[in-house]
Amino acid sequence: MEPFTTRPSPRLVGGPGALAELPACIRESGGKNVLIVTDPGIVAAGHVARATAMLTEAGIDFTVYDDTSENPEESDIAAACEFARGVEVDCFVGLGGGSSMDTAKGCNFLLTNGGTMSDYKGYALARTPLLPFVAVPTTAGTGSECQSYAVISRDQSHEKMACGDPGALATFAILDPELTASMPHQVAVLTALDALAHSLETAVCTRRNPLSSAFSREAFLHIASAIESTLAGNATGQDRSEMLLGASFSGLAIENSMLGAAHASANPLTARFGLAHGHAVALMLPHVMRYNYEEPAARDTYDHYGGLLSRRGYAEVPVTQWVEDLLGLAALPSLGEVGVDPRVFPELAEDATRQWTGQFNPRAMTAEGFVLLYQRAMDAVSAPSAL
Template sequence: MMSAERLTLDASELAGDYQLRTRLIHGPGVLSQLGELARSLGARRALLVTDPGIVAAGHAGRGHAYLENAGLDVLLFAGARENPTTADVERGVESAAGFAPDLIVGLGGGSSMDCAKGINFILTNGGQMRDYWGVDKATRPMLPLIAVPTTSGTGSEMQSFALISDAETHVKIACGVKNTCAKIAVLDPELTVTQPPSVTALTGIDALSHAIETFVSTKKTLLSRMYSREAFRLLSHSFEMVLQEPTNLSARSAMQMGACLAGMAIESSMLGAAHALANPLTAKFGTAHGQAVGLMLPHVVRYNAEQFEPEYQLLMQSFAAPQRRRASEHPNKPSGSAELADWLVSVLRLAGLATELRGLHVTADHVSDLAAAAAPQWTGTFNPRKVDAEVLGRLYHRAL
């Protein structure tokens, strides 16, 4: 294993600049610490950013009560929507304008956390989201943020980027500044038990795709690989369990930490071609991100493996799905890209997700437009094997 590892990381990948910016608190029931954690940051006035589903599940009310019980004034903004837009951010900024918060709490899925980060940009630095498109465009200090994820998917709680869609063009504006990182991430697996089965499936496959794409990306580093590998171990072990036993708290906990670690890997190693292929499906067909990326990923794994099979063999050493444990009793069983791609298709089926593009009403006639839209996607530039419009078109055709 050590020699294989040496073969796949060169000196530049062993170099890096690492700083953990977020205090991470994980465990069943840790939401109850929210009030004292807010006070530990010196906060008196908290803007609680969430979405209507989280309000209906009762989580926002509990978070609100913990903050108030610790003596904070709280303003609730429940206007975060899936794939939050610049308009959602503007509404949040308007609602907070007279309140003058000294803390923002993002409580919900990746959308609530991204919306909270977006609101933080405008409240503290003024202007509009597109002013901050790119890296390090905001110069003034930002409000402290506490991130409380209720899904196991994006890992946004550990990332410095806010992803906000332009309300008019629907282009995703990625704004990255180190001090947008949450000061504290509160990971309470009990919050993930109430999510609808479709959300468990879609966010779980997305988290898995993050672990897999970060492990092989051109930007991988020694530390990002540690995160990717452990994320893959936790997620592959527990994804089928949470689909079949939604109240299994140990499996929920493993998924939540797996998604979080995969998010930490993205922070330095970025993603790959499956995300480049997924974004146009979401933009043109409204396909949910997890469905789109999960459907395309097996094809990307097979394509990459023609040049990078040892990378997938290395990753599969951390594969921990239950059937893999049985297979490990047969040490000669091959375990590389083919086994990984086949397993991904099997979990898509188990999750009730489409495994072919025709199931999403995508036909061969759509492929050239999709490929043209996928080719300029930034995330594709980090794929280990080069992709262009022609290759991406071939991958869409294989997925039909």
């Protein structure tokens, strides 16, 4: 056995209607004055009104901050913190997708410890205890609800920073599949593909360990059972439950291991071309998997996952082919269609080599390796799938 150390998990509260447990989770976390960090789409979906009605009935004071930005940057977190300083806060609730949960975590760092988010790039750099945090995801993808990291971008370069601390981990994560029913179809597609990438990248990364591998595998099975209907736009309530469990278990796998070259190569595409995270990751994933297939342990894992697909009756093809078929079903615009020019590949590749997560890919990554991956992704044609 290789030496390893695992990290704690939030207490998970799951099931249809689990949002009703929010007041109890806040109380048990010690909160009396809550800042709910969310975004306008979640307000429009009615989730904030439902949550605040529950808090009112429970006698818990709250303030709503609904100005979260997609891919939050340092200045977004500073603005949220400025707002938080003006109200009484002893507990954060992140109600929304990854951006809302990461903004809540980032705001927690700045409110309790001061400075800017770049001060916390890395792990365990907070000197003062953070406030309790309750995570309520409304998407099934990021897994942020199960991670002690806030992913925040630098203002000018848009470089993603992973800012972690044991105190940033949620005390509770409420997994209510009724909340993810409001996702617009394209959000459901991109977050599902991101979650799938999390389950596959954590499974083969060099930081994997027995616990993260168990989470990766279980996440993969939940996701595999529901992703086709999610991409096709006909997911049932059961499918939404499966996707939410898969995304959260993938988050636990990340918390206990790391990601890989699909995320390392995707982040520069998001930073430079504004490509949505799940879109960028999905376009890179099969090429990274084919690249990693040369590494014996990664090949064994991919083959094992292919066997799982077959035994469960999901697909009779190798797992990489299955992922490519899913991308055909998602019909995402290709790198060329979103305006990526091959002449920038060397610059993108340099950026990719500086992504922390790329260091843990099963095959060591160089700039030349990333150029090859971008070239292969560029050459790939999105074709309607036979699925």
